[in-house]
Amino acid sequence: MEANDKILKCKSLIIASGLSKPVLPTFEGSQDMIGYEEMPLDEDFYKGKDVLILGHGNSAFETANAIYEKTNKVHILGRNRVRLAWETHYVGDIRSVYSHLIDTYQLKSLDGILEGEIKDFKLKKVKDKFYFQTDNLPDTMDNFALREGYDIVIRCLGFKFDNSIFSDLMSPALTKSEKYPEIDDKFQSTNIENLYFIGTTAHSLDYRRSSGGFIHGFRYMKLITVILKRINEVSSLYQMHGVLGDIIAIDRDNKQFHYFENYLISNLHNFENVTGYPINDVLILVLNYGKTFTTPGNDVLRIDRATGVLEEAHLSNFLHPQFYYYEKLPTKGRMLNKRRDAILPLPDKIHYILEDFHTTWTSPTTHILPLRRFLENCTKTDLRHYKSSDCFLSSFVDGTFPIDSTGGSTSRPTTPRLTPRSPRHTVVHQPTDALVTEFDTLWREITPTEREKTYQPEILPRTPVKKLEKEDFSQDSSIRNDERKESDDDTRRQSLQPSRIDNFL
Numbered sequence: 001m002e003a004n005d006k007i008l009k010c011k012s013l014i015i016a017s018g019l020s021k022p023v024l025p026t027f028e029g030s031q032d033m034i035g036y037e038e039m040p041l042d043e044d045f046y047k048g049k050d051v052l053i054l055g056h057g058n059s060a061f062e063t064a065n066a067i068y069e070k071t072n073k074v075h076i077l078g079r080n081r082v083r084l085a086w087e088t089h090y091v092g093d094i095r096s097v098y099s100h101l102i103d104t105y106q107l108k109s110l111d112g113i114l115e116g117e118i119k120d121f122k123l124k125k126v127k128d129k130f131y132f133q134t135d136n137l138p139d140t141m142d143n144f145a146l147r148e149g150y151d152i153v154i155r156c157l158g159f160k161f162d163n164s165i166f167s168d169l170m171s172p173a174l175t176k177s178e179k180y181p182e183i184d185d186k187f188q189s190t191n192i193e194n195l196y197f198i199g200t201t202a203h204s205l206d207y208r209r210s211s212g213g214f215i216h217g218f219r220y221m222k223l224i225t226v227i228l229k230r231i232n233e234v235s236s237l238y239q240m241h242g243v244l245g246d247i248i249a250i251d252r253d254n255k256q257f258h259y260f261e262n263y264l265i266s267n268l269h270n271f272e273n274v275t276g277y278p279i280n281d282v283l284i285l286v287l288n289y290g291k292t293f294t295t296p297g298n299d300v301l302r303i304d305r306a307t308g309v310l311e312e313a314h315l316s317n318f319l320h321p322q323f324y325y326y327e328k329l330p331t332k333g334r335m336l337n338k339r340r341d342a343i344l345p346l347p348d349k350i351h352y353i354l355e356d357f358h359t360t361w362t363s364p365t366t367h368i369l370p371l372r373r374f375l376e377n378c379t380k381t382d383l384r385h386y387k388s389s390d391c392f393l394s395s396f397v398d399g400t401f402p403i404d405s406t407g408g409s410t411s412r413p414t415t416p417r418l419t420p421r422s423p424r425h426t427v428v429h430q431p432t433d434a435l436v437t438e439f440d441t442l443w444r445e446i447t448p449t450e451r452e453k454t455y456q457p458e459i460l461p462r463t464p465v466k467k468l469e470k471e472d473f474s475q476d477s478s479i480r481n482d483e484r485k486e487s488d489d490d491t492r493r494q495s496l497q498p499s500r501i502d503n504f505l
Contacts, residue, residue: 012194019179019200021162025054025155029123032130033155036063043070046152051075052130054118055156056082061098063156064111068101073110076101077146081115081296089241089294089319090208114145121146123153161201172197180204185267186274205266206243223248223375224383226259227285228368231321231353231361234287236262238359241319242288242343247271250281250379265344269332283378284324284344290317291341306355310366316355323371325349325378349378 022035034040036059046067053060056078068074082102083093094102104111122133129149160179163171172189173182181197182190183204189195227248230237236244247260247268260275265284272278293300307315324347334345351374353361361367376383 012196014196014198015181015201016197016199017162017165017201019159019161021160021164022155023157023160023179025118025157027119027121027123029125029130030155032123032125033153036154036156039063039154043067046070048072049151050149051152051154052077052132052146052150053154053156054078055158056080056094056113056115057156057158058092058094058098059158060156061094061101063154064101065098068104068111073112074101075112075114075146075150077114077116077118079115079117082113083296087294087298087300088208088296089289092208112145175204180207185264185270205264206240223257223379224368224372227371227375228362230261230285231287234261237285237287238319242286244286246285248283248285249277249279250283252281252379255381266335268344269330269335271329279329280327281378282326282329283375284326286322286324286343287319288322288343289319290315293317306357308354310354310370313352313354313370316352318355319359320355321353321361323351323353323374325351349374 022037024030033054036055043066047070049071051067051071051074053064053074053076056076060076060078064074064076083090084099085091085093085095087093101111102113105113120134120136124131124133126149129151130153131149132146134144158179160177161174161181163174163181166172170192172195173191174180175182180203181201183197183202184190185205187196187198187202187205189197230246234246237246243265244262245265247263249258249260251257258277260277263271265286267274268284271282292298293305299305305317307313307317313320324344327348330345338345351371353367353371356363356367372383
């Protein structure tokens with residue numbers, strides 16, 4: 001790389017230059033248009049003018065939104081139909097904040113929205129007006145929508161990657177639209193080794209699916225308690241829905257799990273090479289919309305757009321947590337052959353958490369209980385949470401400690417410990433020794449004979465209690481209490497007395 005008459009060498013190069021090159025049309029007269037990147041910001045420049053804007057993206061509608069109050073009329077012309085972000089759930093489509101012109105168009109004001117192949121037009125200037133012409137119209141068609149002239153024509157066709165910094169001998173391959181560099185799941189150029197792209201230039205991996213091409217999205221490109229905390233607090237999976245996911249590696253032998261945050265799920269088959277962590281059982285957490293809820297023209301405000309019925313959790317439409325469980329890590333072949341509309345191959349088990357109006361998944365019956373049972377089916381482990389007294393009692397009755405909700409060992413209760421945040425953030429279960437030490441100390445103080453009796457207590461007959469006659473009720477209450485006390489003492493002396501256990505419980 002040459003810079004200031006110096007040649008710089010490096011093993012790897014990372015490009016984070018964004019999209020800075022305007023998309024320029026090539027039809028006749030297009031050079032006379034004003035570009036979005038150079039348009040005057042003075043509102044008086046557009047006062048009383050007829051304005052045509054080329055483009056159907058956010059930049060076009062943002063421009064229209066900024067000037068339409070000063071203009072005489074504004075028309076917007078684009079190749080395809082207008083895609084609304086609240087229908088497609090893609091933030092690159094038209095946001096509601098820029099939709100004022102859609103409102104004035106639908107109410108039949110002078111403003112309007114048109115579709116047409118821009119490259120088929122010619123732009124000619126006659127006196128002070130610009131006129132669009134095309135050779136594809138029949139002579140009898142005299143009501144051409146663009147037949148009237150415009151004072152100003154603004155080009156808002158977006159931007160693309162500028163590869164002019166590369167020589168002709170070493171230029172990265174581009175996508176079919178030539179908007180983004182062509183990269184693999186490791187963000188590496190497909191034709192130049194050790195050349196990487198990040199930020200907006202890496203949006204080809206999730207184009208029209210998630211938020212990787214935008215500021216609040218690409219900055220993230222990088223059991224029950226932990227999961228609930230993640231789904232209710234995480235922003236990366238929320239913004240990069242269906243693209244980033246959390247990987248939970250289940251270690252059955254050691255009764256623990258390892259948690260990896262913000263992993264690019266399209267590269268799931270390469271997980272072991274990327275992290276260096278061997279894996280078999282794997283659980284993937286993603287946030288995503290319903291299968292049919294993200295479609296242009298879809299009625300997203302229909303009356304049955306959401307469900308609150310637990311049995312219909314798999315029909316949830318709004319953003320909600322989804323869990324994919326695989327007994328073995330999917331291979332590259334399975335990743336390539338998955339359904340086109342699927343984010344992952346068909347799993348061995350799948351679980352949907354019911355959508356929630358507040359996007360807060362903390363309801364014990366609706367959200368937590370179904371999740372716990374799903375995780376128990378995956379891990380084949382009892383994940384219920386026990387109090388210390390319950391654990392202790394179970395150890396005497398059943399001879400084992402129950403596994404608490406954190407999925408620990410059968411011999412020791414465990415609690416999750418979060419390691420410092422890192423690109424491969426891991427949650428490792430560590431044993432809690434305080435309660436175990438107390439159990440062990442108490443257990444050692446009990447003799448083997450007492451232990452055996454504790455598990456199989458001798459059933460002794462009750463000492464007969466004196467039957468009170470009717471006249472006894474007239475006696476002084478202190479006499480009656482003395483009699484009961486003596487009777488209780490006799491019974492207590494004949495029964496097993498593990499006093500230390502009674503005191504602990």
